[in-house]
Amino acid sequence: MEPDLTLDEVAEQNRSAPDEEDEDAFIVEEIGDSSDDRQAEPTVMLEPKKGMMFSSEDDAVRFYKAYARKKGFGVIRRTTRHGEDKMLTYFTLACNRQGKAQFSAKNSFKPNPSTRMQCPAKSNFSRRGENFCITTVTLEHNHPISPSKARFLRCHKKVDLHSKRRLELNDQAGARMNTNFGSPVMEAGNLEFGEKECTNYLQEKRSLKLGAGDAHALYQYFLRMQSKDPAFFHVMDVAEDGRLRNVFWADARSRAAYESYWDVITFDTTYLTNKYRIPLATFVGVNHHGESVLLGCGLLSNEDTETFVWLFKSWLCCMSCKPPNAIVTDQCKPMQNAIEEVFPQARHRWCTCHIMKKIPENLSGYENIKSSLSNVVYDSLTKHGFDKAWVEMINKYDLQDNEWLAGLYDNKNLWVPAYVKDTFWAGMSSTKRSESVNAFFDGYVNARTTLKQFVEQYENARREKVEKENKADSKSFQEQIPCITHYDFERQFQAAYTTAKFKEFQDQLRGKIYCYPTQLNKEGSVFTFGVREDSKIFCEGEDGKRKEKRVILEFIVLFNQGECDVQCMCRLFEFRGILCSHIISVLALMEITDVPSRYILQRWRKDIKRKHTFVRCFYDDMIDTQVVQRYDNLCKHSHEVAENGAESDALHDLVMDGLNELQRKIDAYRASVSRPSKRKESKVDQVVKILRAKKQQVPTNANEMPSQ
Numbered sequence: 203m204e205p206d207l208t209l210d211e212v213a214e215q216n217r218s219a220p221d222e223e224d225e226d227a228f229i230v231e232e233i234g235d236s237s238d239d240r241q242a243e244p245t246v247m248l249e250p251k252k253g254m255m256f257s258s259e260d261d262a263v264r265f266y267k268a269y270a271r272k273k274g275f276g277v278i279r280r281t282t283r284h285g286e287d288k289m290l291t292y293f294t295l296a297c298n299r300q301g302k303a304q305f306s307a308k309n310s311f312k313p314n315p316s317t318r319m320q321c322p323a324k325s326n327f328s329r330r331g332e333n334f335c336i337t338t339v340t341l342e343h344n345h346p347i348s349p350s351k352a353r354f355l356r357c358h359k360k361v362d363l364h365s366k367r368r369l370e371l372n373d374q375a376g377a378r379m380n381t382n383f384g385s386p387v388m389e390a391g392n393l394e395f396g397e398k399e400c401t402n403y404l405q406e407k408r409s410l411k412l413g414a415g416d417a418h419a420l421y422q423y424f425l426r427m428q429s430k431d432p433a434f435f436h437v438m439d440v441a442e443d444g445r446l447r448n449v450f451w452a453d454a455r456s457r458a459a460y461e462s463y464w465d466v467i468t469f470d471t472t473y474l475t476n477k478y479r480i481p482l483a484t485f486v487g488v489n490h491h492g493e494s495v496l497l498g499c500g501l502l503s504n505e506d507t508e509t510f511v512w513l514f515k516s517w518l519c520c521m522s523c524k525p526p527n528a529i530v531t532d533q534c535k536p537m538q539n540a541i542e543e544v545f546p547q548a549r550h551r552w553c554t555c556h557i558m559k560k561i562p563e564n565l566s567g568y569e570n571i572k573s574s575l576s577n578v579v580y581d582s583l584t585k586h587g588f589d590k591a592w593v594e595m596i597n598k599y600d601l602q603d604n605e606w607l608a609g610l611y612d613n614k615n616l617w618v619p620a621y622v623k624d625t626f627w628a629g630m631s632s633t634k635r636s637e638s639v640n641a642f643f644d645g646y647v648n649a650r651t652t653l654k655q656f657v658e659q660y661e662n663a664r665r666e667k668v669e670k671e672n673k674a675d676s677k678s679f680q681e682q683i684p685c686i687t688h689y690d691f692e693r694q695f696q697a698a699y700t701t702a703k704f705k706e707f708q709d710q711l712r713g714k715i716y717c718y719p720t721q722l723n724k725e726g727s728v729f730t731f732g733v734r735e736d737s738k739i740f741c742e743g744e745d746g747k748r749k750e751k752r753v754i755l756e757f758i759v760l761f762n763q764g765e766c767d768v769q770c771m772c773r774l775f776e777f778r779g780i781l782c783s784h785i786i787s788v789l790a791l792m793e794i795t796d797v798p799s800r801y802i803l804q805r806w807r808k809d810i811k812r813k814h815t816f817v818r819c820f821y822d823d824m825i826d827t828q829v830v831q832r833y834d835n836l837c838k839h840s841h842e843v844a845e846n847g848a849e850s851d852a853l854h855d856l857v858m859d860g861l862n863e864l865q866r867k868i869d870a871y872r873a874s875v876s877r878p879s880k881r882k883e884s885k886v887d888q889v890v891k892i893l894r895a896k897k898q899q900v901p902t903n904a905n906e907m908p909s910q
Contacts, residue, residue: 274350299345717733719759738753
């Protein structure tokens with residue numbers, strides 16, 4: 203990684219650089235940063251205008267960068283020209299998304315993303331004696347810009363001397379990484395550098411320096427957290443003798459995030475290696491990038507049904523009594539009993555990998571049983587196929603009397619993929635997602651960590667997760683993965699989905715190469731296709747070694763041409779929310795250009811404003827953005843209006859009329875100034891609506907009813 207250049211170093215390189223004749227020459231380097239940039243940043247933000255004068259090149263660069271950061275775009279240096287005396291006479295500062303996109307990758311099916319999209323925004327500077335003057339200006343951009351995401355751009359990242367010195371002193375004093383990074387965060391707030399820049403100063407993580415805490419101290423700490431975050435939720439279960447038994451808490455951001463990611467959660471308990479030996483219970487969801495998002499934590503004294511019922515009810519109360527659609531847990535009977543009591547309508551499944559890990563202790567002495575059981579579980583595409591393969595395996599190894607296997611088969615609807623793939627699980631195949639969330643607490647606690655210290659370290663761990671999501675949002679906002687085919691429906695997903703989810707779709711699109719669809723039947727507008735997939739699987743050979751084997755898999759795809767409705771027996775879309783390669787091959791064969799909007803899930807979209815991103819959290823670096831400030835201001839005044847409107851029926855009706863009128867004005871304003879929605883209705887949706895409308899207008903009798 204090349205070191206950041208100061209403005210003086212950049213200027214020195216420019217003085218020694220060869221002359222440039224083409225004003226639109228392609229830039230090879232983004233503008234570096236200077237540790238003393240903040241010394242002369244203008245206090246009043248101005249837009250670049252023709253004729254503006256600057257005393258030096260550095261002042262001109264500093265001004266344009268400050269303007270770019272305020273507006274929300276990056277800056278690069280383009281053309282530079284020098285006179286006969288080697289002095290700089292002309293240079294151009296442009297938006298970092300200028301230039302033609304250039305994609306380079308060893309694998310043409312996995313091209314690297316590019317931020318460039320020929321943005322015209324730029325400013326040209328020419329020497330006038332000892333000064334520099336702006337000669338031409340273009341302010342318009344051909345892409346969205348975001349001030350809140352500007353700090354993630356390389357040209358705006360900087361570690362000033364004061365922060366560097368603070369990091370060095372803290373490191374010498376033995377401060378661990380997240381504590382050291384938290385020091386400048388608390389002091390400066392919205393930093394222009396991340397924790398990654400601090401790793402050069404911190405060599406190892408050290409234990410926390412807080413004093414030991416007891417139940418009273420933990421309670422007091424929760425009060426302090428709630429004073430910072432009024433929406434912070436916590437509940438403590440105390441025994442009759444005053445002994446603390448169970449604790450649950452969730453911050454405002456977790457509660458708001460649940461409104462977007464409430465459909466599927468995983469729940470898991472993992473023991474912390476501290477002196478209390480108390481299990482940490484986590485509620486985990488999946489965000490629009492496919493990353494883990496924490497939806498609440500609990501510290502439990504026991505793992506019996508009564509304790510889990512208390513925890514689930516506390517969590518449900520925290521989340522406005524809205525239960526999830528589906529839950530993934532370990533194979534635990536008390537946990538299962540509690541879920542049946544508190545979430546009776548939720549689809550419950552066990553973690554498959556946890557079951558497979560128990561094979562050695564429950565089936566010791568059977569060679570190759572793990573490989574055989576894995577093939578039965580993961581390679582069975584249908585329920586009937588699983589049942590048949592299971593019986594064959596039981597007979598082969600003479601396991602009819604094995605109680606553990608008998609119990610698994612009796613509960614096959616709780617864990618076998620063929621029995622659970624008809625439910626949307628957001629890609630959650632096991633509770634490993636929960637375990638990965640628990641893993642990010644590693645480094646924040648040690649063997650001597652007390653309860654009070656752990657809860658305080660929760661803030662630092664949450665800050666890390668929030669920053670990761672913010673960076674992923676910025677990446678999806680700034681970058682665009684290029685299409686690898688000419689199919690129009692690929693461009694639909696490219697425009698709608700986050701970077702991570704569009705990559706998953708492209709993985710299935712690549713898999714189309716190995717799929718061969720053939721029409722088997724047609725009844726009316728319903729087509730039945732057989733799709734042969736040339737695949738490779740891993741199996742255990744006779745010598746006990748794992749080897750690769752080529753197999754041909756058969757899938758059935760149903761396609762309703764009138765409704766443009768499609769379904770595959772692999773059920774990948776129902777399970778993960780991503781169209782499978784088998785469906786894609788049929789769509790291509792049927793020359794479908796646009797897929798209906800129901801196959802582009804709102805859950806994976808990058809253009810959706812989600813509530814938790816506006817929630818003020820004391821660990822969130824976006825705490826001082828204008829969006830959050832406006833949101834808090836509106837919430838404050840709306841609460842006052844609600845209190846006044848609740849005094850009588852007449853005032854209530856008056857407030858509701860005013861709110862309805864205000865909403866109409868907001869809708870009219872958005873319609874007049876906003877650009878066309880990215881989520882416009884597809885051509886297929888329009889055709890389907892027209893067909894349905896015609897069906898409703900034409901009356902039919904019993905003799906005219908079409909065959910189903």
